[in-house]
Amino acid sequence: MSAGHVLVACDKFKGSLTADEVLAHIEQGLLRADPDREVRTVVVADGGDGTLAAAFSAGFDRVPVTVEGPTGEPVETAYAVKDGTAVVEMADACGLVRLPNRELAPLTASSRGAGQVLAAALEAGVQRIVFGVGGSASTDGGAGLLQALGARLLDAQGNEVAVGGGPLGQLARIDLDDLHPRLRDVQLTLASDVNNPLLGDQGAVAIFAPQKGADAAQQEQLEAALTTFSDLVTAAVGRDDTQRPGAGAAGGVGYAAMAALGADMRPGIELMLDLTGFDAMLPGATLVVTGEGSLDEQTLLGKAPAGVAAAARAQGIPVVAVCGRSLLTAQQAADSGIEQVYALTDLEPDPSVCMRDAGRLLTDLAERVGREHPRG
Structure with missing residues (x-):
């Protein structure tokens, strides 16, 4: 196992997956792309449910x-x-x-x-x-x-x-x-x-x-x-x-x-990242994966992915986001510190299928992240 790890820091996908389920599916997909990669996970929240x-x-x-x-x-x-x-x-x-x-x-x-x-x-x-x-x-x-x-x-x-x-x-x-x-x-x-x-x-x-x-x-x-x-x-x-x-x-x-x-x-x-020890997990990370069910303009106003991206960017660590759907432009995502967005709707355009099969699709999506962002 080489130096450097992927840090997965996500909130729930509301209506389909709990935060723990999101982390598990992303980890599975990343390891499918590279079985020897070190993956660390942390649940994040912004003060609301979760x-x-x-x-x-x-x-x-x-x-x-x-x-x-x-x-x-x-x-x-x-x-x-x-x-x-x-x-x-x-x-x-x-x-x-x-x-x-x-x-x-x-x-x-x-x-x-x-x-x-x-x-x-x-x-x-x-x-x-x-x-x-x-x-x-x-x-x-x-x-x-x-x-x-x-x-x-x-x-x-x-x-x-x-x-x-x-x-x-x-x-x-x-x-x-x-x-x-x-x-x-x-x-x-x-x-x-x-x-x-x-x-x-x-x-x-x-x-x-x-x-x-x-x-x-x-x-x-x-x-x-x-x-x-x-x-x-x-x-x-x-x-x-x-x-x-x-x-x-x-x-x-x-x-x-x-x-x-x-x-x-x-x-x-910010408060929840402190409590969950997020900052202590950043040193040595080569990639941070964050996300929630929907990325939109509300995300930019202090929701979990924006906070994770800001903290990681301050340490010079690249950030990608996974989500059910994204309503952000590439520029909006980049301005918030997210260099690339991966959405379930990239794999399956039918929102009802995305909700029903969110776990399977998220694992496939995370495998794509792992292949497009390999180690070292």
Whole structure:
């Protein structure tokens, strides 16, 4: 076996292959092209669904937790823990993937379940929490998150308001005095690729609520509700964080976490690459293979392949990407540090066949990568 290895660092192919399956098929294809080649693999994620999988793959332990899903139903989720650091994934607790029958609930979906996972990690005594906030189902400003951690959100009669973004319009008072006491002792970092503010034409409602099922009238209701909510939070904490970059992440969870919980924010892919030891696997690599199900303009805004490519390019290591389909031009890919893109649709133009036979096609595609990028 000669010096130099291929490092395969991929996210899932959503709807067809898990990240671990993607890595296995790529490794198989590369070894089919050259059985003596050294291949190393690492799961990567950007803070959305798949964040826990990346942490578990990197040697974190799984701690099961039962919480409320986005519309209140019990959900079996977990957090990952290693050396005093916990990784929490909002998507797995109360994200879009947890909606019963994938039925959107723009006014009533809540972030409460994510707060319950955070509370479990706090009570376990961790010193640092990495909170991946992609893939949320709610637009509640993080109100449910705060309630799960001890905040009281009251209407004019002194009753707790119902969960979800819509009912926040009835808020009259917020009491943050009983927030979980260990929040003062823990470093809380949000992993997100979203830099939007909470309010306005680039805010959580305008940009993301339509994807969560909100029509025009519901968007107007949610914007007014988040304005009421944030005015009361501002009064409680003495600081207006509504326009802070990232406040609009996860339907406003970014805002609540930064304004009320003292969280900071880092690009999700950078944070996850650190946690999974990606940089330590780069020395000696002669090629990095990255990818996800679809390469498109969203990829360029901080998704896993773009982060992997940037880190590898900084070390002078060539990068190619594999994917189900690519909507990027060759120039867009090159500008992001990816010198060549290999798509399943290069082998099979029918998208339904690509989804059905993704594993077989990905192995064949990886064999092509191996033959076109031989050792030394």
